[in-house]
Amino acid sequence: MTVAQTATLPEAPTGATAAPPVRRRRGGSTSGRRERPNWLAGVLATCWLVIVAVPLYYLVAASFRTRQDYLSTSPLKPPTDPTIDNYVTVFEGGFLTYLTNNVIVTVATVAIVVAVTVPAAYAVARNAGPLVQRFFSIMLIGLAIPAQATIIPVYLLITQLRLYDTLLAIILPTAAFALPVALLVMTNSLRDIPKELYEAQTLDGAGPFGVLRNLVLPLAKPAITTISVFTALNAWNGFLFPLVLTQSESTRVLTLGLWDFQGQFGTNVPGLLAAVTLSVVPIFVLYLVGRRYLLSGLTAGFGK
Amino acid sequence: MSSRGSSTQTGQQRPSAWYAAPAVLFFGLFAVVPMLLVVYLSFTDWDGFGFPQPSGAGNWSRLAGDGEARDALVLTLVFMVLSWLVQTPVALLIGVWAAGRQRNRAILSSLFFLPLLLSTAAIALLWRSVLDPNFGVTQSLPFLGQFNFLGDTSIVIYTVIFVITWQYVPFHTLLYQAAARTIPASLYEAATIDGAGRYKQFFQITVPLLRYTIITSTVLMVVGSFTTFDTVLILTGGGPGTTTRIAPLYMYITGFSAFEFGYASAIAVLLLALGAGLSLLVTKATGFRDMNSQQEGA
Numbered sequence: 001m002t003v004a005q006t007a008t009l010p011e012a013p014t015g016a017t018a019a020p021p022v023r024r025r026r027g028g029s030t031s032g033r034r035e036r037p038n039w040l041a042g043v044l045a046t047c048w049l050v051i052v053a054v055p056l057y058y059l060v061a062a063s064f065r066t067r068q069d070y071l072s073t074s075p076l077k078p079p080t081d082p083t084i085d086n087y088v089t090v091f092e093g094g095f096l097t098y099l100t101n102n103v104i105v106t107v108a109t110v111a112i113v114v115a116v117t118v119p120a121a122y123a124v125a126r127n128a129g130p131l132v133q134r135f136f137s138i139m140l141i142g143l144a145i146p147a148q149a150t151i152i153p154v155y156l157l158i159t160q161l162r163l164y165d166t167l168l169a170i171i172l173p174t175a176a177f178a179l180p181v182a183l184l185v186m187t188n189s190l191r192d193i194p195k196e197l198y199e200a201q202t203l204d205g206a207g208p209f210g211v212l213r214n215l216v217l218p219l220a221k222p223a224i225t226t227i228s229v230f231t232a233l234n235a236w237n238g239f240l241f242p243l244v245l246t247q248s249e250s251t252r253v254l255t256l257g258l259w260d261f262q263g264q265f266g267t268n269v270p271g272l273l274a275a276v277t278l279s280v281v282p283i284f285v286l287y288l289v290g291r292r293y294l295l296s297g298l299t300a301g302f303g304k
Numbered sequence: 305m306s307s308r309g310s311s312t313q314t315g316q317q318r319p320s321a322w323y324a325a326p327a328v329l330f331f332g333l334f335a336v337v338p339m340l341l342v343v344y345l346s347f348t349d350w351d352g353f354g355f356p357q358p359s360g361a362g363n364w365s366r367l368a369g370d371g372e373a374r375d376a377l378v379l380t381l382v383f384m385v386l387s388w389l390v391q392t393p394v395a396l397l398i399g400v401w402a403a404g405r406q407r408n409r410a411i412l413s414s415l416f417f418l419p420l421l422l423s424t425a426a427i428a429l430l431w432r433s434v435l436d437p438n439f440g441v442t443q444s445l446p447f448l449g450q451f452n453f454l455g456d457t458s459i460v461i462y463t464v465i466f467v468i469t470w471q472y473v474p475f476h477t478l479l480y481q482a483a484a485r486t487i488p489a490s491l492y493e494a495a496t497i498d499g500a501g502r503y504k505q506f507f508q509i510t511v512p513l514l515r516y517t518i519i520t521s522t523v524l525m526v527v528g529s530f531t532t533f534d535t536v537l538i539l540t541g542g543g544p545g546t547t548t549r550i551a552p553l554y555m556y557i558t559g560f561s562a563f564e565f566g567y568a569s570a571i572a573v574l575l576l577a578l579g580a581g582l583s584l585l586v587t588k589a590t591g592f593r594d595m596n597s598q599q600e601g602a
Contacts, residue, residue: 038502041401045412048398051470052416055434058441062433074444112330120327123319131321135328142335144583146531148552149576152559152569153341154334156356176334179327208319237423239534244560255425259538262429269433276426283421291414298420299478302520 063087063274070270086274093264094249095275098257102236105170105253109235110228112175113182117227121186122208122216126198136187142180147173151244158245169245170253174235182227185300189223190216229286229297236283254279342576345569352563363570373571375546376554377578379461383550384529387465388522395473395521399480400510413481420474428538431467454540457547464536464548471535472528476521483517484510519590523583530579551575 058075064082065073073080124136147154154173163169193215201211239255246252252260258275265271287294346363350356367373402413419427434441435453442448453463487510495505511518533553536542542549542557549557552575559568 041397044394044397045401048394049412049415052418054441055430055470056418058434059430071439075439075441076444116326116330119319119323123321123323126318127321127323129321132324135321135324138336139327139331142331144527144580145335145339145576146527146579148533149531149555149572149579150335150338150342151556152565152572153338153345155352156341156345156350156565157334157338172330173334173338176331179331179335183327202317206317208317208323211317212319212323237425239424239538255423258423258425258429269436269439272429273433276422276429279426280422287418287421295417295420295478298475299482302479302524 059273060277062270063277065270067268067270086268086270087278089265089268089271090261090275090278093261093271093275094252095257095278097250098252098254099278101167101252102254105167105174105238105242106232106235108167108171109175109178110231112171113178113231114224114228116175117179117182117186118216118220118224119212121183121190121220122212124183124187125190125193126208136183139180139183142177143184145177145180147177148240151240154241155244163245165246165248165251167246167251170238170241170251171235173241173245174238175231178227178231178234181230181300185227185230186220186223189220193219225293226297226300229290229293230300233283233294233298342569342572345566346573348566348569350565352559352565356566359566363567366567367570367574372546373551373554376549376551379549380529380551383461383465384526386462387468387529388525390465390469391473391476391525392518392521394469395476396480396511396514396518398473399477400484400506400514402477402481403484413477416477417474419470420478422471424471424534425538427467427471428535431470432539435463455544457544460540460544460547464539467539468535472525476524479517479521480514483514487513515590519587522586526582526586527579530575530582 054076061079062070062075063086064084065079066081066083066085069080120135123132158164158169158173163172197215197219198211201215206214237255238253242253242256243259246256258272258279261272261275283294345356347358347360348356349359349362398413398416402409402416422430432454433439437443437452437455442451442453451459454460491509491513492505495509500508529550531552533550533556536548536550536553537556540548542553551571555568555571555575558571559565562568
C-alpha cells in the first residue's frame, strides 16, 4: 500500500494544478501560470510522505514477523513467513486487562466531561451574570495550563483522597484538564443557537431544564461529538497521569502496558510492535469511520 | 414584536449559575487547586510519603545555584528554538498544500495525519525500534546505517527533535490547513492578474494571513517545550548521560525518581512561569492583539 502511494506521487502535483476544478475555483480566466506544476510542493510532500509512511509500514510489517525473520531479514522487506503469533503472545501477556482499563477510563472521562460541560456551557451562553462570566474567563486561562506541569500536586491530591492506584485516579484529573477546551467548544456552539429558538421554548412554558433537554441537547450534538472525540483521544492515549498515579497490574492502562511490554518482552521486538499496533487499531477504526469528527476533535478549541 | 417584548420576562427563565457548579467544582479541585498547590509545595520538603514540611525558600535558593538545572534549561531553550525552526516551515507548507481541495491531496493528507492517532508511548517505542543500532530500519539503509541515533551523544538531540517533529507536525498542519481554507480565493485571483507568481503569492498573501495561526502554533510549541517530556522520557530517558535531559524531564526525575517533590515543584513553577512569560512575549512582540481586532473588524 505504501509502495503504491509512493509510486503515484510524482504526478500528483501536476494533476493537482492542472485539474479543472482548481481552475474553476480560482477563476478560469487567468493566465496559464496556474497550469505549471508546483514541483517544490510536490517534492516536499513526497519527502514527508516517506518520513511518515516508512515507520508505520515497518510497525505493521514487523508485527507479523517471526523473531528469526526480524533478526535476519531487512526490516523494509515484507515478512517472509507472516505469523499472528506475536498478537497471540500479546493477548496472553495481560493485554486484555489493559484494554479493558483503557476502555473504562476513556468512557468514564468522556461521560464526566460531557455531563459537566453541557450545563455549564448552557449557563455561560444564556446567563450574563458576572459570576458565570468570571468563571468562564478563569476556565479560558486553564487552556494554557499544561497538565504535565502539575503532576506533583495532582499526585499529592490523589494520595490524600486515597485514590492512588485506582482507575478513578486517572479519570478525574484527565477529565478536569479536558474541561477548558470542551467548555470553549460547547459554549461557542450554544451561542450559535438563534435567540428566537430559546424564546420560543420559554413561551411554551419550558423552564431552564426543559430548554436544556428539548433544545440545547439536540442542537449541541455535533459539539458533543467534537468534545467527546477530543476527550476520548486524550484519555485513550494519556501516559503521564497513569504513570504517576497507578502502579499495579490490575489498574494498568494500554500506554503503560506498552512500556511494560518493552521490559517484559526484552528482545521480542515483533511482540512489542504487535502490542503497539493493537493499541492504535481502535483509534484507526474511528479515523476510517469519522475522519472529519476525529480531526475536528483533535484541534478542538485551537482551530477556527 | 410580541416575542421581543417578552424577552424581559424570559430573563427569569434563564439557567442559574448553579448549572455551572459541577464544572466549577471539578475544575477547581483537579486543576486550580493543583496550580496553587505546586506553588505552596515549592516552599516545602516532601519525599512523597507523609506530609510536606515547610522549608522556607530553601528549594528556591538551591535552584538558583543548581548547575544541572541551568544546563537543563539551556537545553530546553535549544530544543524549543530548533524544533520551532523545523516544525513551523514543515507544518506551514504541508498545511497550505493540504488545504487544496484536490482529491490526491485529500488522500495524501489523510496519510499525513496518521501519527496523530498514535499515543506518545506508541510513537516513542516505535522510533526506538526504528532507530535501533542493531536491527532498526535506519541500520538497513545506506548512509543512515553508520549512525547510532539514540546512543551517540553528539546527534541524539537532533534525533529527539526529529521524533518530536514527527509526532507534532500533523497537529500543527491541521491548524494551518483549516486556516488556509478560510483565505478567500479572490485574493489569489487578484494577485494573479497583477502578475504575482506562486512564491510571491505565498509570501505576500498566504503567510501574512496565517499570522494568527502561526502565533497560536508557536505559543503551543513554546508552552509545550517547557512542560512536555513524555516522548523524551520513553525515547531516551534523558540520556545518554544527561544529553537530552530537558528541564521538564529534570523536574519529573527530581520528583518521581529522587523523591524530592518540594524541589521538583520549584522547578515546575519556574517552568510554568517561563512558558507563560515566553508565550506572552510572543503574542506581544507579534502584535497579536492588533491583529485580533483587525479580524473582528473585517
